[in-house]
Amino acid sequence: MIQQGQEEPAAIPTVNIDGANVPFTEGETLYEICSRQKKDVPTLCYDPRLDPFGGCRLCVVELEGARNPVASCTTRATAGMKVRTKTEAIENHRRTLLELVVSENRQVEVDELAGYASQELKILVERYDANRGRFQGKQSGQSRDDDDNPFILRDYDQCISCYRCVRVCAEQEGDHAISVMNRGFDTRITTEFNGLLRDSDCTFCGQCVQTCPTGALADKKALKHVDVPGKIEKTRSVCPYCGVGCSVDLLSKGDKLVGVLPAMDGPANEGALCVKGQFAFGFVQHDDRLKTPMVRDEDGKLHATSWDNALDRAAEGLRAVVERHGREALYAIASGRAPHEAAYTMQKMMRAGWGLNHIDNCSRA
Amino acid sequence: MPSPTDAEIFTRWANTEAPLLPILHAFHDRDGFLGEKAIHAISEALRTPIADLYGTVTFYHHFAQQAPGQSAPRVCTGPICKLKGADALLDAMRGEGATPMACSGRCDDPVPVLKGHQTLVACDGQMTPWYSPIPIPNPGGLEECVFASIREPDRGTHDGYRRTGGYLGLEKALATDPAAVRQTISDSGLAGRGGAGFPTGRKWDAVAEDPRGPKTIVCNADEGEPGCFKDRTLMDLDPHAVIEGMAIAAHATGATRGFIYLRYEYPETAQILERALKEARATGLLGGQTGFDLWVRRGGGAYICGEETSLLNSLEGKHPFPRNRPPFPVTHGYENLPTVVNNVETLASVPPILSNGADWYRQLGTGEHAGTKVISLSGDVLRPGNYEVPLGLPLSKLLHEWAGGVPEGRAIQAVTMAGLSGGFLAREGLDVTLDEPSIRAQGSFLGAGGIMVLDDSRDMVAVAHSAMEFFAHESCGKCFPCRIGTARLTERLGSGGPASFESWREEVDDIGSTMKATSACGLGMAAPLITESLARWFPDQVETHLNSTTS
Ligand SMILES: Cc1cc2nc3c(=O)[nH]c(=O)nc-3n(C[C@H](O)[C@H](O)[C@H](O)COP(=O)(O)O)c2cc1C
Ligand code: SF4
Ligand code: SF4
Ligand code: SF4
Ligand code: FES
Numbered sequence: 074m075i076q077q078g079q080e081e082p083a084a085i086p087t088v089n090i091d092g093a094n095v096p097f098t099e100g101e102t103l104y105e106i107c108s109r110q111k112k113d114v115p116t117l118c119y120d121p122r123l124d125p126f127g128g129c130r131l132c133v134v135e136l137e138g139a140r141n142p143v144a145s146c147t148t149r150a151t152a153g154m155k156v157r158t159k160t161e162a163i164e165n166h167r168r169t170l171l172e173l174v175v176s177e178n179r180q181v182e183v184d185e186l187a188g189y190a191s192q193e194l195k196i197l198v199e200r201y202d203a204n205r206g207r208f209q210g211k212q213s214g215q216s217r218d219d220d221d222n223p224f225i226l227r228d229y230d231q232c233i234s235c236y237r238c239v240r241v242c243a244e245q246e247g248d249h250a251i252s253v254m255n256r257g258f259d260t261r262i263t264t265e266f267n268g269l270l271r272d273s274d275c276t277f278c279g280q281c282v283q284t285c286p287t288g289a290l291a292d293k294k295a296l297k298h299v300d301v302p303g304k305i306e307k308t309r310s311v312c313p314y315c316g317v318g319c320s321v322d323l324l325s326k327g328d329k330l331v332g333v334l335p336a337m338d339g340p341a342n343e344g345a346l347c348v349k350g351q352f353a354f355g356f357v358q359h360d361d362r363l364k365t366p367m368v369r370d371e372d373g374k375l376h377a378t379s380w381d382n383a384l385d386r387a388a389e390g391l392r393a394v395v396e397r398h399g400r401e402a403l404y405a406i407a408s409g410r411a412p413h414e415a416a417y418t419m420q421k422m423m424r425a426g427w428g429l430n431h432i433d434n435c436s437r438a
Numbered sequence: 439m440p441s442p443t444d445a446e447i448f449t450r451w452a453n454t455e456a457p458l459l460p461i462l463h464a465f466h467d468r469d470g471f472l473g474e475k476a477i478h479a480i481s482e483a484l485r486t487p488i489a490d491l492y493g494t495v496t497f498y499h500h501f502a503q504q505a506p507g508q509s510a511p512r513v514c515t516g517p518i519c520k521l522k523g524a525d526a527l528l529d530a531m532r533g534e535g536a537t538p539m540a541c542s543g544r545c546d547d548p549v550p551v552l553k554g555h556q557t558l559v560a561c562d563g564q565m566t567p568w569y570s571p572i573p574i575p576n577p578g579g580l581e582e583c584v585f586a587s588i589r590e591p592d593r594g595t596h597d598g599y600r601r602t603g604g605y606l607g608l609e610k611a612l613a614t615d616p617a618a619v620r621q622t623i624s625d626s627g628l629a630g631r632g633g634a635g636f637p638t639g640r641k642w643d644a645v646a647e648d649p650r651g652p653k654t655i656v657c658n659a660d661e662g663e664p665g666c667f668k669d670r671t672l673m674d675l676d677p678h679a680v681i682e683g684m685a686i687a688a689h690a691t692g693a694t695r696g697f698i699y700l701r702y703e704y705p706e707t708a709q710i711l712e713r714a715l716k717e718a719r720a721t722g723l724l725g726g727q728t729g730f731d732l733w734v735r736r737g738g739g740a741y742i743c744g745e746e747t748s749l750l751n752s753l754e755g756k757h758p759f760p761r762n763r764p765p766f767p768v769t770h771g772y773e774n775l776p777t778v779v780n781n782v783e784t785l786a787s788v789p790p791i792l793s794n795g796a797d798w799y800r801q802l803g804t805g806e807h808a809g810t811k812v813i814s815l816s817g818d819v820l821r822p823g824n825y826e827v828p829l830g831l832p833l834s835k836l837l838h839e840w841a842g843g844v845p846e847g848r849a850i851q852a853v854t855m856a857g858l859s860g861g862f863l864a865r866e867g868l869d870v871t872l873d874e875p876s877i878r879a880q881g882s883f884l885g886a887g888g889i890m891v892l893d894d895s896r897d898m899v900a901v902a903h904s905a906m907e908f909f910a911h912e913s914c915g916k917c918f919p920c921r922i923g924t925a926r927l928t929e930r931l932g933s934g935g936p937a938s939f940e941s942w943r944e945e946v947d948d949i950g951s952t953m954k955a956t957s958a959c960g961l962g963m964a965a966p967l968i969t970e971s972l973a974r975w976f977p978d979q980v981e982t983h984l985n986s987t988t989s
């Protein structure tokens with residue numbers, strides 16, 4: 074109760090969500106508030122990093138006073154709004170929408186290795202029991218089997234025209250490599266003149282793959298490992314390729330590295346990666362990779378040797394240079410493909426060992 | 439005239455307002471299509487990403503990407519033209535590279551064929567140019583607003599327009615405080631004539647009261663709704679009325695620039711408007727000292743570009759998906775600044791209202807319904823054409839007394855409302871008066887005022903099928919319910935979908951109710967009225983259809 078003489082506190086604006094008053098900050102959308110409240114409002118065209126688009130309409134909620142349900146992702150909260158997120162009518166519309174989507178999508182089940190968001194459609198279809206064979210008819214989308222780039226599968230038979238790929242490429246990457254062509258049921262994801270990705274402005278960052286909710290865009294390199302037995306395990310790491318420090322989740326089955334996912338909560342990258350961090354992990358377990366130290370002998374060729382011998386030879390070489398030219402002549406570059414521990418040791422040796430800051434890394438992203 | 443070089447095109451247009459559409463048209467006119475070289479050049483000149491530009495060009499029906507392109511004839515296969523043998527005409531012209539186009543806004547004329555910048559009709563086996571006919575006067579001699587002087591000789595010229603009372607409204611407005619002008623419009627009861635019926639005075643107030651600028655007046659002349667051809671008649675015969683209405687709107691709201699967004703299929707109208715604009719500039723009514731100028735921008739063939747936010751994206755050179763609302767154009771319109779978007783008829787009503795006063799306009803309507811509405815009447819009636827009716831006029835009076843009823847020996851089976859967007863009315867549903875409350879009570883709406891009459895010889899399922907084909911063809915593809923729903927409903931009116939009436943009905947109702955409730959714009963919300971009203975008024979024809987496609 075407000076006592077006499079006391080200032081009335083400035084009223085915090087609230088909206089009423091399913092009967093509970095929830096405070097919000099200026100500019101928040103109903104969907105953002107619902108997510109905070111763990112309302113589990115379904116979406117397919119939504120990616121929190123992108124401008125709300127309002128295409129899938131699954132996020133509709135009932136708003137008191139509005140003639141029709143409103144898309145919660147595009148509706149900004151204003152004080153006093155009364156919202157219901159899960160009425161029978163709303164849930165029925167969501168099921169019908171999903172059944173319509175399923176009716177034009179050739180395959181709801183796709184392997185998890187396809188990409189970060191690839192299970193979104195499947196999960197919703199199961200949740201709403203929407204795979205009941207209704208609304209049959211023609212299918213949209215056309216797969217681009219002719220696009221033989223090594224990274225990105227363009228299996229548009231599975232495309233549901235949510236345009237997340239187009240929007241992530243424009244809004245997050247600034248590349249505008251892909252766009253929407255035609256209209257209505259004939260819309261297609263395209264590059265300039267409907268060509269191949271490699272002939273477009275695509276940098277193969279893989280962002281479109283990771284936001285695709287159906288696996289229509291998929292990670293070809295990871296999908297090579299579908300048949301490797303075992304459960305997929307995720308290990309948080311940092312991409313070694315450059316100084317940005319993008320967080321990644323390494324995907325492995327047993328001790329086989331099978332793919333890389335960008336970490337949406339990575340402080341430096343917030344889900345972004347470049348082509349190297351995303352796709353260039355093949356070297357890790359490559360057959361050509363050195364497994365023992367090598368030294369160059371009198372004959373000018375490299376020969377396998379022991380660690381002790383290799384380290385001695387390296388120390389000798391370094392010492393000889395310092396004796397002849399002084400320590401300032403040393404300069405060390407870590408390989409982007411070396412593990413972090415090696416990069417760390419390298420700089421430690423240079424800084425603590427010789428008091429030098431002549432260090433660098435080979436990668437430029 | 440030698441054809442312009444790329445550089446000449448860019449010099450002419452690149453630094454004008456809303457440059458993309460005129461540049462696309464200039465290349466399309468020059469080359470006959472928009473090829474890769476043209477798109478590369480435009481992308482560079484406007485600094486637009488090439489993939490976006492390519493995608494956007496493919497959105498528009500009429501922008502060809504290869505020869506024969508623009509010179510190939512396009513035959514109207516809209517619902518009324520179909521009844522008049524459009525399919526046969528199209529087949530006969532296939533040899534010349536003819537392709538179909540959606541209703542091109544001439545349902546009261548013989549089947550139109552668009553060729554380059556000309557509209558032709560087949561007359562005694564000859565293709566001859568065709569111009570908008572003068573509206574038939576109503577039999578009762580009822581007073582009109584926008585048509586009052588349209589039949590005067592030379593009305594389309596500046597001098598002829600002046601001679602018959604033109605530009606008096608603007609003079610009066612300019613001598614009046616903008617707020618008072620807006621008050622007159624509000625008092626008149628004028629509401630949007632483009633379909634949504636929003637009060638015009640309130641729209642203008644919102645724009646005037648927004649402190650940001652520059653402000654813009656957009657005249658929506660996209661008129662893509664099948665069965666609607668009133669805006670073309672107004673612009674062709676009375677172009678200065680539209681310009682005057684826009685100039686008054688500019689004064690009333692503080693706008694400094696304007697556009698007439700004209701549908702692709704009205705090339706003759708573009709020339710008429712350009713000529714009238716030249717006259718208006720030469721006589722000091724636009725540009726220079728007036729502080730307001732306006733330009734024509736032609737669309738590329740897309741019904742959705744009549745939806746005001748899609749129109750604004752199209753003007754700005756963006757992909758023409760509708761925008762999410764709110765915010766509305768009155769605060770975030772052209773270039774995200776305050777913008778009035780008004781229909782042609784709405785704007786043409788403004789000068790006479792200013793001249794004659796708010797009360798005069800109000801009392802033109804019947805009872806509590808203020809003012810008039812132009813109805814485009816087509817199909818199975820003796821005298822199709824545009825009629826300006828007092829709001830509240832009984833539909834039957836228009837059909838029988840004004841337009842002469844259906845042909846001898848036939849009876850009315852149904853009419854469409856709001857072009858196609860209001861679906862069908864039949865039997866007791868025909869006892870409406872022409873105003874929103876009465877028609878909405880029948881689950882339909884008056885909208886932009888297109889009414890197509892179908893006599894008892896017509897196959898309603900076939901008409902509904904071609905209507906739904908139109909919506910599917912014009913769905914922009916932004917939102918799921920409409921993109922997939924229009925395709926599924928089309929199939930269910932053709933040879934696809936469930937065979938039993940019960941499951942047909944269940945699927946069609948579910949799709950329809952979800953489209954109505956969740957679509958992102960009016961197209962997807964309105965399209966299911968076709969199936970809904972078909973099932974309501976003609977369930978037996980649906981059953982017959984289902985039996986015939988499965989047997
Ligand atoms: C699919 C769709 C198509 C439309 N087409 C037109 C059109 O061709 N002309 C028009 O004036 N309004 C059209 N509208 C309505 C406009 O969005 C807008 O309400 C109107 O231009 C406002 O002008 P008014 O208030 O003067 O009617 C359309 C709306 C929708 C949803
Ligand atoms: S890989 Fe990156 S640059 Fe290429 S299309 Fe996808 S998002 Fe755009
Ligand atoms: S490819 Fe994937 S992300 Fe892109 S529109 Fe299709 S479903 Fe959406
Ligand atoms: S309702 Fe149809 S036309 Fe409107 S935004 Fe959705 S897909 Fe586009
Ligand atoms: S998440 Fe709101 S419409 Fe898709």
